[in-house]
Amino acid sequence: MAWFKKLYLDHILILIAILGLAQFILTRPGIASPIFPTPLVILERMIHFPKIWVHALSSIIRLFVSVITGFILGVLIAVVIRAFKKLSFFEDAISFFMSIPGISWAPIFIILLGFGDRVILLVAVITAIFPAAYYTWHGLLALDLHQKQLTDLMGYNTVQRYIQFVFPAMANYLVIGFKLSFARTWRTIIAIEMICATTSGLGYMAMDARELLNIRDLYCGILLSGLTFLVIDKIVFSTLEHYTVRRWGMKVK
Amino acid sequence: MKKIVIVLVLIAITIGYAYYEQIAAGHIFAHLWASLSRIIIGYALSVAASFLTALALSFLPGIQKYVRVYLNFLISIPTIAWIPLLLIVTGITNRTMIIAIFLGSYFAIVFNLLDGFKTVDKNLVLLGRNLEYNQAQRLIRIMVPASLNTILVSLKLGISYSWRALIGAEMLGAATKGLGYLSFASRQFYDLKTMFTALVLIGLIGYFLIQLLTHFIEENTIRKWGFNDHTM
Numbered sequence: 001m002a003w004f005k006k007l008y009l010d011h012i013l014i015l016i017a018i019l020g021l022a023q024f025i026l027t028r029p030g031i032a033s034p035i036f037p038t039p040l041v042i043l044e045r046m047i048h049f050p051k052i053w054v055h056a057l058s059s060i061i062r063l064f065v066s067v068i069t070g071f072i073l074g075v076l077i078a079v080v081i082r083a084f085k086k087l088s089f090f091e092d093a094i095s096f097f098m099s100i101p102g103i104s105w106a107p108i109f110i111i112l113l114g115f116g117d118r119v120i121l122l123v124a125v126i127t128a129i130f131p132a133a134y135y136t137w138h139g140l141l142a143l144d145l146h147q148k149q150l151t152d153l154m155g156y157n158t159v160q161r162y163i164q165f166v167f168p169a170m171a172n173y174l175v176i177g178f179k180l181s182f183a184r185t186w187r188t189i190i191a192i193e194m195i196c197a198t199t200s201g202l203g204y205m206a207m208d209a210r211e212l213l214n215i216r217d218l219y220c221g222i223l224l225s226g227l228t229f230l231v232i233d234k235i236v237f238s239t240l241e242h243y244t245v246r247r248w249g250m251k252v253k
Numbered sequence: 254m255k256k257i258v259i260v261l262v263l264i265a266i267t268i269g270y271a272y273y274e275q276i277a278a279g280h281i282f283a284h285l286w287a288s289l290s291r292i293i294i295g296y297a298l299s300v301a302a303s304f305l306t307a308l309a310l311s312f313l314p315g316i317q318k319y320v321r322v323y324l325n326f327l328i329s330i331p332t333i334a335w336i337p338l339l340l341i342v343t344g345i346t347n348r349t350m351i352i353a354i355f356l357g358s359y360f361a362i363v364f365n366l367l368d369g370f371k372t373v374d375k376n377l378v379l380l381g382r383n384l385e386y387n388q389a390q391r392l393i394r395i396m397v398p399a400s401l402n403t404i405l406v407s408l409k410l411g412i413s414y415s416w417r418a419l420i421g422a423e424m425l426g427a428a429t430k431g432l433g434y435l436s437f438a439s440r441q442f443y444d445l446k447t448m449f450t451a452l453v454l455i456g457l458i459g460y461f462l463i464q465l466l467t468h469f470i471e472e473n474t475i476r477k478w479g480f481n482d483h484t485m
Contacts, residue, residue: 095460099457101459103417103420104456108448187332207337
């Protein structure tokens with residue numbers, strides 16, 4: 001319990017103080033406005049409107065499906081391209097595709113596939129591919145050639161070499177690529193849900209709330225989209241990093 | 254420099270193609286300029302505000318650790334999630350777009366700047382004390398030059414976030430102009446040619462903005478002075 005007090009008690013007290021102050025200010029006559037609901041109103045909405053959590057879950061499922069698919073594809077693309085050593089323009093091509101915001105692909109796929117989950121997942125997968133490919137490429141370039149020669153001497157075939165040497169040796173690059181893919185895809189999913197989701201998702205909820213001028217739901221959407229990302233990033237990735245790259249003596253910058 | 258020239262040539266070719274094909278009724282440059290003017294204003298405001306915030310916070314190390322928690326949370330919120338709210342508060346105007354650009358990069362730049370100031374070599378800080386610099390002198394003469402590397406990385410990160418925020422905001426909330434608007438509006442007419450032209454321009458200009466920061470600023474400052482290279 002001591003560690004909890006040491007780490008979090010001051011933060012919790014400050015958060016309560018900020019929320020209390022906001023509650024006090026936003027209920028004063030002349031300041032109170034429907035555009036700025038009080039923290040208690042937002043909290044009450046989150047508790048009494050469980051569909052918000054269904055929307056959040058829907059976005060999270062899309063996130064994991066698309067990030068995992070996009071990441072695997074990105075790694076494979078980088079590995080295949082690395083095999084053809086003369087394709088040095090690959091980095092610039094990937095940088096160019098990384099500069100295109102994921103949401104820009106949406107109009108094209110809406111025309112081709114219509115509204116719905118297919119477009120959301122496809123755009124999200126495209127967004128996840130490029131950071132994964134970029135960092136895998138850099139990881140492959142940074143590999144120690146002597147160690148690679150060692151795997152040749154040990155008689156590894158290509159698959160064994162990748163599984164037992166290449167991927168573990170560049171695990172820190174893979175983790176960075178995965179994290180970046182994850183962050184970009186989360187932003188893209190929220191954006192694309194605003195445009196083409198038909199029934200669920202945090203982005204869909206936000207646009208729906210905007211049309212109905214339901215300000216409380218808008219704030220709930222903003223808070224949940226930030227909190228979801230933060231929780232997954234801090235809990236899932238920190239644990240993953242702790243048990244993999246840090247344990248193996250690597251650093252993730 | 255070579256990359257910048259190639260990207261500029263590609264942008265010129267795409268614009269030429271757009272004029273030749275009468276894409277956006279021959280007004281492609283107006284859309285391009287609308288997006289560029291918004292990013293210039295929004296990003297400049299964001300950089301100025303984030304520098305002031307980071308400098309102010311560096312004088313207050315006691316509250317910095319608490320602010321960082323909230324900054325971390327605010328960075329986690331996708332900028333696009335603010336847009337429906339902004340559309341209600343400020344309407345379908347340029348202000349919405351500029352605020353979106355601002356929100357897109359402000360928190361990330363402040364966070365990275367604070368990180369940069371924190372990692373300055375302690376011996377340099379002690380040297381400043383020995384030279385009897387006051388807080389402001391220490392900041393301007395030691396902290397800022399010593400963390401130029403991180404400053405540039407945060408500026409590059411900021412421009413990339415801002416560009417994404419702008420395109421999203423234009424798709425959802427621009428009334429008449431902008432590359433995001435052009436791409437999204439052409440969907441209604443099944444105009445794939447316009448859509449792809451807008452997509453290519455969005456990618457090229459995003460890439461150009463990052464390269465511009467990398468080459469014109471990074472090459473002429475930190476690399477020239479022998480600092481380590483940082484990748485984004």
